[in-house]
Amino acid sequence: MSGAPPKRQDTRKFFENLSGAGKCIAVLTSGGDAQGMNAAVRAVVRMGIYVGAKVYFIHEGYQGMVDGGHNIKEATWESVSSMLQVGGTVIGSARCKDFRTHEGRLKAAQNLVQRGITNLCVIGGDGSLTGANLFREEWSGLLEELQTQGLIDNEAALANSVLHIVGMVGSIDNDFCGTDMTIGTDSALHRIIEVIDAIMTTAQSHQRTFVLEVMGRHCGYLALVSALACGADWVFIPEMPPEDDWEDNMCQKLSENRADKKRLNIIIVAEGAIDSRNKAITPDYIKDLVVRCLGFDTRVTILGHVQRGGTPSAFDRILASRMGVEAVLALLEASATTPACVVSLVGNQAVRLPLMECVLMTQEVQKAMDEKKFEEAVRLRGRSFENNLSTYRLLSYRTPDSELPVSSFNVAVLNVGAPAAGMNAAVRAAVRVGITEGHKMFAINDGFEGFYKGQIKEIKWGDVGGWTGQGGSLLGTKRTLPGKYLGKIAEQIKIHNINALLVIGGFEAYVGLLELSEARSKYSDLCIPMVMVPATVSNNIPGSDLSIGSDTALNAITDTCDRIKQSASGTKRRVFIIETMGGYCGYLATVGGLASGADTVYIYEEPFDIRDLQANVEHLTQKMKTSIQRGLVLRNENSNENYTTDFIYQLYTEEGKGVFDCRKNILGHMQQGGAPSPFDRNFGTKVAAKAVQWISRTLKDSYKGGRVFTNSEDTACLLGMRRRAMVFQPVSQLKDETDFVHRIPKEQWWLKLRPLMKILAKYKTSYDVSDSAQLEPVTRVRPKESKPSENI
Numbered sequence: 001m002s003g004a005p006p007k008r009q010d011t012r013k014f015f016e017n018l019s020g021a022g023k024c025i026a027v028l029t030s031g032g033d034a035q036g037m038n039a040a041v042r043a044v045v046r047m048g049i050y051v052g053a054k055v056y057f058i059h060e061g062y063q064g065m066v067d068g069g070h071n072i073k074e075a076t077w078e079s080v081s082s083m084l085q086v087g088g089t090v091i092g093s094a095r096c097k098d099f100r101t102h103e104g105r106l107k108a109a110q111n112l113v114q115r116g117i118t119n120l121c122v123i124g125g126d127g128s129l130t131g132a133n134l135f136r137e138e139w140s141g142l143l144e145e146l147q148t149q150g151l152i153d154n155e156a157a158l159a160n161s162v163l164h165i166v167g168m169v170g171s172i173d174n175d176f177c178g179t180d181m182t183i184g185t186d187s188a189l190h191r192i193i194e195v196i197d198a199i200m201t202t203a204q205s206h207q208r209t210f211v212l213e214v215m216g217r218h219c220g221y222l223a224l225v226s227a228l229a230c231g232a233d234w235v236f237i238p239e240m241p242p243e244d245d246w247e248d249n250m251c252q253k254l255s256e257n258r259a260d261k262k263r264l265n266i267i268i269v270a271e272g273a274i275d276s277r278n279k280a281i282t283p284d285y286i287k288d289l290v291v292r293c294l295g296f297d298t299r300v301t302i303l304g305h306v307q308r309g310g311t312p313s314a315f316d317r318i319l320a321s322r323m324g325v326e327a328v329l330a331l332l333e334a335s336a337t338t339p340a341c342v343v344s345l346v347g348n349q350a351v352r353l354p355l356m357e358c359v360l361m362t363q364e365v366q367k368a369m370d371e372k373k374f375e376e377a378v379r380l381r382g383r384s385f386e387n388n389l390s391t392y393r394l395l396s397y398r399t400p401d402s403e404l405p406v407s408s409f410n411v412a413v414l415n416v417g418a419p420a421a422g423m424n425a426a427v428r429a430a431v432r433v434g435i436t437e438g439h440k441m442f443a444i445n446d447g448f449e450g451f452y453k454g455q456i457k458e459i460k461w462g463d464v465g466g467w468t469g470q471g472g473s474l475l476g477t478k479r480t481l482p483g484k485y486l487g488k489i490a491e492q493i494k495i496h497n498i499n500a501l502l503v504i505g506g507f508e509a510y511v512g513l514l515e516l517s518e519a520r521s522k523y524s525d526l527c528i529p530m531v532m533v534p535a536t537v538s539n540n541i542p543g544s545d546l547s548i549g550s551d552t553a554l555n556a557i558t559d560t561c562d563r564i565k566q567s568a569s570g571t572k573r574r575v576f577i578i579e580t581m582g583g584y585c586g587y588l589a590t591v592g593g594l595a596s597g598a599d600t601v602y603i604y605e606e607p608f609d610i611r612d613l614q615a616n617v618e619h620l621t622q623k624m625k626t627s628i629q630r631g632l633v634l635r636n637e638n639s640n641e642n643y644t645t646d647f648i649y650q651l652y653t654e655e656g657k658g659v660f661d662c663r664k665n666i667l668g669h670m671q672q673g674g675a676p677s678p679f680d681r682n683f684g685t686k687v688a689a690k691a692v693q694w695i696s697r698t699l700k701d702s703y704k705g706g707r708v709f710t711n712s713e714d715t716a717c718l719l720g721m722r723r724r725a726m727v728f729q730p731v732s733q734l735k736d737e738t739d740f741v742h743r744i745p746k747e748q749w750w751l752k753l754r755p756l757m758k759i760l761a762k763y764k765t766s767y768d769v770s771d772s773a774q775l776e777p778v779t780r781v782r783p784k785e786s787k788p789s790e791n792i
Contacts, residue, residue, distance in 0.1 A: 018051065018329065018332040018333065019051060019052055019332075020048060020051035020052045020053030020328075020332055021051075021052040021053070022053075023052075023053040023054070023118070023119055023331075023332075024053065024054045024055075024056065024115060024116045024117040024118065024119065025044065025048045025053050025054070025055050025056070025117070025119040025120075025121060025328065025331060026055070026056040026057075026058050026065075026072065026112065026115075026117045026119070026120050026121070027041055027044045027045065027055065027056070027057060027058065027075075027091075027121040027123070028057075028058035028061055028062070028064065028065065028091070028120075028121075028122060028123070029041065029061060029089040029091055029092070029093045029123045029124060029170065030061035030062055030093055030094075030096075030122060030123070030124035030125075030128035030131075031061070031093060031095065031124040031125045031127055031128045031170075031171075032093070032125065032171065032172070032308070033087075033088045033089050033093050033170075033184075033308060034089075034170040034171055034172050034182070034183055034184025034185075034187075034188075034308065035087045035088070035172075035183075035184050035187035035188070035308070035309075035310065035311065035312035035313070035316055036170065036183040036184050036186075036187060036312040036313075036316030036317060036319065036320040037088070037089040037093075037123050037170045037183060037184070037320070038080075038083040038084065038086050038087075038088070038089060038090055038312075038320075039083075039084050039183075039312060039316065039317045039320035039321050039324070040123050040168055040170065040183060040320035040321070040323055040324040040327075041057075041080065041083070041089070041090070041091060041123070041324070042080040042083055042084055042321070042324070042760070043320065043321045043322075043323070043324025043325050043327075043328075043760060044121050044324045044327055044328055045057075045075045045077075045079070045080045046077060046080060046759065046760050046762075047324060047325045047328040047329075047759060047760075048075075048328050049075075049076075049077055050759050050762075051328065051332065053119075053328075054074060054116075055074070055075045056072055056073060056074055056075060056115060056117060057072070057073050057074075057075050057079075057091045058071060058072050058091070059071045059072075059073065059091050059092045060091075060092040060093070060094045061092065061093045061094045061095075061096055061124070061128070062094070062096035062098075062099035062104075062108065062128075062131060063094040063096040063098065063099070064092070064094075065099070065108040065111060065112070066096065066098045066099055066104045066105075066107045066108045066111070067107075067111075068107070068108075068110075068111035068114075072111060072112075072115060072117075077762065078626055078627050078628060081627070081628055082565075082597075082630075084317060084595075084596070084597045085311050085312070085317075085558075085562045085565075085596070085597075086311070087187070087308075087309055087310050087311050087312060088308075088309070089123075089170075093124075099131055099135075100131070102138075105134075105135055105138060105142060106142055106145060106146065108135070109135075109139065109142040109143065109146060110146055110151055110152065112160070112163075113143070113146065113152050113156050113157075113160045114152075116159065116160060117160075118160050118162060118163055118164060119163075119164045119166075119331040119334075120132060120135075120136075120163065120164065120165045120166075121165075121166050121167075121168070121324075121327050121328075121331065122165065122166075122167050122168070123167075123168045123169075123170045123183070124167075124169075124170055124171075125169065125170070125171040125173075125175070125176070126169075126171075126175075126176055126358075126359050126362045126363075128167075129167040129169070129340075129342060129355055129358075129359060130356075130359050132165045132167060132340065132355075133165065133340045133355055133356055133359070135163070135165075136163045136164075136165045136340050139162070139163040140161065143157045143160065143161070144157075162336045164331050164334040164338070164340075165340040165341075165355070166327040166330045166331050166334075166340070166341055166342070166343060167340065167341070167342040167343070167355050168183060168320070168323045168324070168327055168342070168343050169182040169183060169342060169344070170182065170183040170184055171183070171184060171185070172184040172185055172187070172188035172215060172222070172307060172308055173185070173215060173216050173217075173218070173219045173221060173222065174219065174221040174222070174385075175216075175218060175219035175221065175362065175365075176342075176358060176362055177358050177361035177362045177364075177365065177380060177381065177382055178342065178344050178353045178357070178358035178361065178382070179342075179344035179345050179346070179353075179358075179382075180344075180345050180346055180347065180382065180383075180384040181315075181319060181345050181384070183316055183319060183320045183323065184308075184312075184316060185221065185222070185316075186313045186315040186316050186319075186678065186679060187310065187311075187312045187313045187315075187316045188215070188222055188307040188308065189222065189225055189226060189229070189678035189679075190310070190313050190555075190677065190678060191303070191306055191307045191309070191310055192212075192214055192222060192226040192303060192307060192678075193226060193229055193230060193469075193675075193677075193678045193681075195212070195301070195303055195306070196212065196226065196230045196232075196266065196469075197230070197469050197675060199212070199266075199301060200230070200264060200266070200466075200469070203263075203264035203265075203266070203299075204263045204264050206297060207258075207263045207264065207296075207297065208264060208265075208296070208297045208298065208299055209254065209264065209265040209266075209267065209290055209296045209297070209298040209299070210264070210265070210266055210267070210298070210299050210300075210301060211267045211269060211283040211286045211287050211290075211298065211299070211300045211301070212266065212267070212268050212269065212283075212300075212301050212302075212303065213269045213270075213271055213283045213300070213301070213302045213303065214226060214268060214269070214270060214271070214303050214307065215270075215271055215303070215304075215307050215308075216237070216238070216270035216271055216272055217238075217270075217271050217272040218238060218272050218365075218366060218369075219238070219239075219270075219272070219365075219381070220235075220236075220237020220238050220239050220240070220270040220272070220273070221381075221385060221388075222270065222307070223235055223236070223237050223268045223269065223270035223273075224237055224270075224385070224388050224389060224392060225388055225678065225682055226268055226678070227268045227392060227396075228388055228391060228392050228395070228681070228682055228685055229425075229468060229469075229678045229681040229682050229685075230266060230268075230468060230469060230681075231266075231395075231428070231465070231466065231467070231468045231469075232266040232267065232268045232396075233253060233254055233257055233265045233266055233267060233396075234250050234253065234254075234265075234267045234268070234396075235267070235268045235269075235270075235392065235396075236267075236268070236269045236270060236273035236281050236286075237270045237272075237273060238270060238272040238273060238274055238369060239365075239369065239374055239377050239378050239381065239385075239389075240374060240378065240389065241273075241274050241275050241276045241374065242275060242276070242281075243276070244275075244276060246275070247289055247293070250267075250286075250289075251289070251290065251293045251294055253398075254290065254294060254296070255294055256398075258296075260462045260465070261462065262462075262465055262466075265290075265296070267286055267290075269281060269282075269283050269286065276372075278372075283300040283302065284300060287299075287300050311559075311562065313555060313558075313677070314551065314554040314555045314557070314558040314591075314592070314595040315551060315554075315677075315679055317558070317594070317595040317596075318591060318594055318595050318753075319345060321594055321595075321756065321760065322345075322350055322753070322756065323343045323345070323350070325756055325759070325760075326343045326350050326352070327343050330343060330352055339354045339355065339356070340354070340355040340356065341353060341354060341355055342354075342355045342358050344358075346724050347721065347723055347724030347725060348545045348546065348721060348723055348724070348749070349723045349724050361380060364380055365377050365380045365381060368380060387686060388682070388686070391429070391685060391686050391689050394432070394433055394436060394689055395428075395429060395432050395433065395685070395689070398432075398461055399436060404435070404436070404438050405437065405438035406438050407437060407438035407439050407696070407699070409438075409439045409440070409499040409500065409696075409699050409708070410439065410440045410441075410442055410496065410497050410498050410499050410500075411430075411434050411439045411440070411441055411442065411498070411499065411500045411501075411502065411692070411695055412441075412442040412443070412444050412456065412496070412498045412500070412501055412502070413427055413430050413431065413441065413442070413443055413444065413459070413475070413502045413504065414443075414444035414445075414447055414448070414450070414451060414475065414501075414502075414503055414504070414505075415427070415447060415473045415475045415476070415477035415504050415505055415535070416447040416448060416477060416478070416479075416503055416504070416505030416506070416508050416509035416512055417447070417477060417479055417505040417506030417507060417508040417509050417535075417536060418477070418479065418506055418536065418537070418672065419471075419472040419473040419477055419672060420473075420505075420506065420535040420536050420537050420547070420548055420549025420550075420552075420672070420680075421471045421472070421537075421548075421549050421552035421553075421672075421673075421674060421675065421676035421677070421680050422535060422548035422549050422551075422552065422676040422677075422680030422681055422683065422684035423472070423473045423475075423477070423504055423505075423535050423548060423549070423684065424464075424467040424468065424470045424471075424472070424473065424474050424475075424676075424684075425467065425468040425548075425676060425680070425681045425682075425684035425685050425688075426504050426533055426535060426548055426684035426685065426687065426688035427443070427464060427467065427474070427475060427504065427688070428464040428467040428468055428685070428688075429684065429685040429686070429688040429689045429692075430502050430504075430688040430689070430691065430692050431443075431459050431460075431461070431463070431464045432461060432464065433688070433689045433692040433693065434692050434695075435460070435461050437692065437693070437696045439692075439695075439696070440458060441458065441459050441460075442456050442457065442458055442459065442496060442498065443456070443457060443458075443459040443463075443475055444456050444475070445457075445475055445476045446475075446476040446477065446478050447476070447477050447478040447479070447480055447505070447508075448478070448480050448481060448482040448485065448489065448512055449478045449480040450476065450478070451482070451485075451489050451492060452482070452485035452488035452489050452492060453488075454492050454495070456492060456496050456498075468676075468681050468685065469675055469676065469681070470675070470676075471552075471673055471674050471675050471676060472673070477505065479508050480508075481508060481511060481512050481515060482512050482515050482516055483515045486515070486516070486519045486522070486523060486526070487523065489516070489526075490519075490523035490525040490526055491525070493525045493526065493528065494525045498528065499528055499529075499699060499708045500528050500529040500530070500531075500695045500698070500699055500708070501516075501528060501529070501530040501531070502530075502531055502532075502533070502688070502691055502692065502695065503530065503531070503532045503533070504532075504533045504535050504548070504688065505532070505534075505535055505536070506534070506535060506536030506538065506540070506541065506547070507536065507538075507540060507541060507583075507743045509532050509534075509535075510532060510534070510541055510542070510718065510731065510734075510738075511740075513530055513532045513716060513718070513731050514731050514732070514735065516530060516716070517530065517713070517716035517731060517732060518732075520711045520716075521711070524709070527708075527709050527710055527711045528702075528708055528709075528710065528715075529694075529695055529698035529699060529702060529708075529710060529715045529716075530715070530716045530717070531691045531694055531695060531716075531717045531718070531719055531728070532717070532718045532719070532731065533548065533684075533687050533688055533691050533719055534546075534547040534548065534718065534719075534720060535547055535548035535549050535684070536548075536549055536550070537549045537550055537552070537553035537581060537582075537588065537671055537672055538550070538581065538582045538583050538585045538587065538588065539582075539585065539587040539588070539750075540582070540583060540584075540585035540587065540743055540744045540745065541718070541720065541745070542718075542734045542737040542738045542745035542746075543718045543720040543722070543727075543729045543731075543734045543737070543745075544718065544719075544720025544721050544722070545720070545721045545722060545723065545749050545750075546683065546721050548680055548683055548684040548687065549672075549676070549680055550587065550588070550680075551677045551679040551680045551683070552674060552675075552676050552677045552680045553581070553588055553671040553672065554588065554591055554592055554595060555677050556667070556670055556671045556673075556674060557578075557580055557588060557592035557595075557596065557667060557671060558592060558595045558596050560578075560665075560667055560670070561576075561578065561592070561596035561598075561632060561634075562596065564576050564578065564632075564663075564665060565596075565630050565632060568629070568630050568663075569629070569630075572660070572661065573624045573628075573629050573630070573631075573659065573660040573661075574629070574630055574631070574660055574661055574662070574663060575599075575620060575624075575630070575631035575632070575633060575652055575656060575660050575661075575662050575663075576630070576631070576632050576633065576662070576663050576664070576665065577633045577635065577645060577648055577649045577652060577662060577663070577664040577665070578632065578633065578634050578635070578664070578665045578666075578667060579634075579635050579636075579637055579645040579664075579665070579666040579667060580592055580634055580635070580636055580637065580667055580671065581637055581667070581668070581669075581671045581672070582636050582637065582638075583637070583638055583742075583743055583744075584604045584605075584636075584638045584742035584743060584744050585604075585605075585636075585743070585744045585748075586601070586603025586604060586605050586606070586636045586639065587748070587750055588636070588671065589601050589602070589603050589634045589635065589636040589639070590603060590750055590751075590753060590754055590757065591750055591753065592634060593632075593634045593757055594753055594756065594757045594760070596632060596634075597632065597760070597761075598632045598633065598634045598757070598761065599616075599619070599620055599623070599631050599632055599633060599761045600616045600619075600620070600633045600634070600761070601633075601634045601635070601636075601754075601757065602633075602634070602635040602636065602639040602640065602643070602648070603636045603639050604636060604638055604639045604640070604742065604744075605744070605748065605751060606751075606754065607640075608639075608640065608643070610643075613643065613648065613651060614655075616633075617651065617652055617655040617656065618655075619762075619763065620633075620652075620656070620660075621655070621656060621659050621660075623762065624656075624659050624660045625659065631660065633648065633652065635648060645664060645666065646664070649662055649664040687719060687721075687726070690719060690726060691719050694717070694719070694728055698710070698715055702715065713730040713732045713733070714728075714730050716730060716731050716732070717729060717730055717731065718731050718734060723749075
């Protein structure tokens, strides 16, 4: 036996080994339309063509598959150009009765076999996916029947003997078990929140109560999350029927809110809302009740199909693009024994789940609701739904002061760094959860600068009313670091008897928390629990995949890119060079580029030279000689000190002469402004609530001898999202993961999205699929948590 050490194998797997040559993939959208379906179709088509497969559109859903003919058409690279930003589905969708019959499925099978299609990508709800699975199960029987009838020969039957199916869930209701978010849900929330924000201004003027009905016949997700995102006074959802005396309770709460100087009330109703006796709760019934009992001026608004319409949000475009690429990989890897799978999102991670397990679990939810087992229905909906519900309960029902636990702890909240949309939602959640836990909450104005100057005051429940939808930072925020003022800060902690600290902010907040924790040995007053929640548009904080504010910034970039591209429609071919924010972190440029269909994105993390620039210009020139009219190039502000935005603009202008002309835009601070997106409001709310619950637990553990004292590293933490879970991590342990010079983490998950972006822009690249989703079982219902509020 040789004594030499074995060579370490490269375990990475690149999809170059997964060839689509000789394979035919068909993509269809079925059931109700959802924003983002087009992004999924585009990703399937381009990834399919990229790996050498033939890709077909099936127009009008299953109806088109049954009717065949011109409904099944081969797709080209150019045929999906400019569809990323379009809502609905451009290949059409229809509810199909024919496909429910055996004869209909037989015709569909014949139409697929004629074209050699044995890989099907279905984008739709649980009904569409169930139909696809039935089709797959019957496939060999259908082929035998077609052979018997002489409609196909033995050779065709053998060549098409196995049908592979991959599903993607397109549904605005987010009613499918096994995935945190379905394609279209985030965009529908955008529509709802836009309407609520607009209604709030008019309601405030007239001191009105508004009752809004949102979609969700069987699932209350849209109602619940929009209630959480706008701080609604009351919400009705099918999974949580109100108590028998709800009318009195609701009217009492509305009148208490008015007495608290609140000039408006918002009540959100899911269209499938019911009471405990299974009787429908309608907006008109609620309106009549409020008018009769309270005499408030009340109006009803039914949002209807507005929620399905409009352009997809940045989140939905990225989700659908990731899912589309993952679906093609799943089809390429499928064998005869692989069960039909659905591509899903759990946390920030793409997963593949057995399709029928998810469908059965989704049906179990309805069964539990029919049997009035509502708590079980909520658990079956999954952790995302459960978390939203427990957070809403925590924040919405104000416990009378006499019933609150008295903790005698003082907890302070501050914002640090540049403003980020969603900071105010986080502060509101922190204050209200803190009060519910019995703490006295203090607000520190103007970050660490205000801290050492003593700008500290108590903040009460009513003080943070209406904060969720406000952009910027209402507490005030500065980039000042605490290092030079540690003594003064320790003194202020002593003066105000502050027992714990919640810091909401960006890179300065992270560095500041490090400085405070490292100074504990010198100042005993700093030996208190401290936790940081990341909030920065740049998304450059180590220890967290996402930051509050980055989703709003991405939507600002995506919307602007859409408008900029549209500004050139009807003119000659044009390329736009756009500069984004982010410091040295290329997150906004890369993910914004993926969401807006950019051709090239320049970032600091991926060094480039003049040869790369030249290759990019040539690539774009070749593209522009086809039917493609517009090009988009994004550049992160600090990607390279010499290859500036001006330099790149001038280079493209010179090299593109005769083929295209150029324009440049620097997006600037518009990426930091605006009302927070639904995602940022929701994320900020849930993260801050979880942080305050951690503070409560840590305070109890560190209260000894009549005072709070803790200097262990795990009591100075950062709460971040890591792949599938929210994790508390000691800031001292994150130091090794940080590039302090460039203010970025040393490893960043989103760099794995760059090859995906290049593939969709027609570049030949290497795509590591070793981290792609593997088929895994659906997580079944967990035993009920003893304290649901901690499962946020």
